[in-house]
Amino acid sequence: MSAIVSSAFRLAAIAGNTFRESVRQRLFLILALMAAMLGIAAWWFRNCGIVAPQTKFLLDTGFGALTFFGAVVAIVAVAESFSGEIERRTVLAVLAKPVWRGEFVLGKLAGILGLLLAFCAVGTGFLVGWLWWSQTQPTDPLARGFAGAGGASSFAVMACGLVQWLRCSVLAALTLLVATYARTSLLAVMAGFAALAICSLRALVWDAFRFAGPEWARGVAGLVGLVVPDFELYDVADQVAAGGALSTGYLVGITLYSAIYVSLFVALAVYCFRHREL
Amino acid sequence: MSACSLRSRSIASGIVSSNIRAAAIVFAVLALAGGTLCPLVELLRKAGELPKNAAGAANSRLDAARWIDVAIPGGLRALAADGLWLKLYVAWAARDLPRSEMLIHLVTMADDRPLDFWINGARMIAYDISEWRLSSLDGGRIPAEVRRRIVEEQACAGLRHLEAAFASHPDNAAIWVEMGNIQLYRRGDLGLAAGCYRHAAEAPDAPYFAARVYGELLRRLGRDQDAYDWLRRVHARLPVDDPAAMSSLVLRRIRDLERRLKVAVQEQYMPAEDRPRK
Numbered sequence: 001m002s003a004i005v006s007s008a009f010r011l012a013a014i015a016g017n018t019f020r021e022s023v024r025q026r027l028f029l030i031l032a033l034m035a036a037m038l039g040i041a042a043w044w045f046r047n048c049g050i051v052a053p054q055t056k057f058l059l060d061t062g063f064g065a066l067t068f069f070g071a072v073v074a075i076v077a078v079a080e081s082f083s084g085e086i087e088r089r090t091v092l093a094v095l096a097k098p099v100w101r102g103e104f105v106l107g108k109l110a111g112i113l114g115l116l117l118a119f120c121a122v123g124t125g126f127l128v129g130w131l132w133w134s135q136t137q138p139t140d141p142l143a144r145g146f147a148g149a150g151g152a153s154s155f156a157v158m159a160c161g162l163v164q165w166l167r168c169s170v171l172a173a174l175t176l177l178v179a180t181y182a183r184t185s186l187l188a189v190m191a192g193f194a195a196l197a198i199c200s201l202r203a204l205v206w207d208a209f210r211f212a213g214p215e216w217a218r219g220v221a222g223l224v225g226l227v228v229p230d231f232e233l234y235d236v237a238d239q240v241a242a243g244g245a246l247s248t249g250y251l252v253g254i255t256l257y258s259a260i261y262v263s264l265f266v267a268l269a270v271y272c273f274r275h276r277e278l
Numbered sequence: 279m280s281a282c283s284l285r286s287r288s289i290a291s292g293i294v295s296s297n298i299r300a301a302a303i304v305f306a307v308l309a310l311a312g313g314t315l316c317p318l319v320e321l322l323r324k325a326g327e328l329p330k331n332a333a334g335a336a337n338s339r340l341d342a343a344r345w346i347d348v349a350i351p352g353g354l355r356a357l358a359a360d361g362l363w364l365k366l367y368v369a370w371a372a373r374d375l376p377r378s379e380m381l382i383h384l385v386t387m388a389d390d391r392p393l394d395f396w397i398n399g400a401r402m403i404a405y406d407i408s409e410w411r412l413s414s415l416d417g418g419r420i421p422a423e424v425r426r427r428i429v430e431e432q433a434c435a436g437l438r439h440l441e442a443a444f445a446s447h448p449d450n451a452a453i454w455v456e457m458g459n460i461q462l463y464r465r466g467d468l469g470l471a472a473g474c475y476r477h478a479a480e481a482p483d484a485p486y487f488a489a490r491v492y493g494e495l496l497r498r499l500g501r502d503q504d505a506y507d508w509l510r511r512v513h514a515r516l517p518v519d520d521p522a523a524m525s526s527l528v529l530r531r532i533r534d535l536e537r538r539l540k541v542a543v544q545e546q547y548m549p550a551e552d553r554p555r556k
Contacts, residue, residue, distance in 0.1 A: 042357070060356035177304070181297075226312035227305060233322050238391065250325035257318055264311050268304050275300055 010099055011107045018111025022077045035069040056241045063237035066123040066164045074172040075192035077112050083185035102270040109176055116168045124161025128154045152243050160240040166258040167234040173265035180272040199231040229261045359389030373410050396443035397456050404436025404460045433464035454478035468499050486523045506535040510547050
């Protein structure tokens, strides 16, 4: 029992340290600043949405920033924090202490997930705050003529923020798996972005599986389609921005799906890291 | 061969085989998980009201639009499409034909959700671009056959653009109306225009005028009896208190048709509000 408690303490120490290190990184601050600037720009230009009403325009832009910068933070933070430690050899100092490799991997991921949670929570908080403010303002009778104008609920926006965090978490875990294999942090970053593209294009891979001519091409497409998680399942921002809601069944299902993939990626990352020559 | 080199070779081959083994295990576990999670993915697509998996979809998009989905994640598409639309206006004002055509398609690829992009784009293709092409030829001295062919080509291009819109807006009344307008005013094909208006009138979000125009087109096609039967059915469903429904105008047209068709007094149409109550 005491072994589990002390292991949890070590894990929490690594996670806390990873979180602090990542927050202090210049790149994270720049990305957070860019996301905030995009949000402020969307606020200023909310009347310039050509065909979309103000609410939809701002939610569209906000979720877009959350998805894009969240993915960049997930990939870069994992590569920098994990592969960077291996490159700088600081990992040897950590592993020289009574710390298991599995604890190191789990602690790193927990710290990054905390960072992503903070990033998504701040972004979603901004969107919910804006939505609340806009609902207290007198409505423009012309704006009511547009479909979906002002129809988004705060709960749906928060649920969508949670879904975006889940997507970033799966991506971070996948990048961690790649990083346990990659020899440099640059390779981990490149592989992370490639993985993001493949996961986002999984439907295209299935199309190739259906329509590709040669059998071997169909086999490869089928295998790739099976191996990678489907990021299209997280594409619900359009629906929420248009005033739709996310069902409880979907939220439970997507949480379960993400938890399964994160657990799998972490288990495989621990396995790969335990067999890696440092 | 020295013992040292033999030893280093065996270490290297050990590392390579260990890496290959790890990669094989990772692929096998992920493929197994992907196969097991397939039912959950389909359930999530249903619960989240997401498009069906490409493996079962009738209109899978094996085109550049998917790559744009990845390049411009989530809601940033709205912002990118608005920017492209502004560029399109600049090209349109400068009568820059190739640039306008390219941007019309690019805008809808970037964001296929706003209906205005599709409809205004089709209008530019069918009306404006055909006039630019005609004016770029020799002013008013163009042979009638050439003029007719250019108008026909552009009208067909506009119709194809609108047909592509059905993939993202299935059976939308506004698209059918626009197709009817192009068939009527550019191609002068009353029969096809009537077909489009009938689809528009039967769509779930049909405007009242679509049914009136369909009736009028039937009359102009010489199908007075069909027009009479149609307008009788339409008038019975029209609300009397909504000015947009123009119930009295439809009734006047019914009376005109009754005179032309010499309908016997006892068989003439009687609106619900004029019928004797039991």
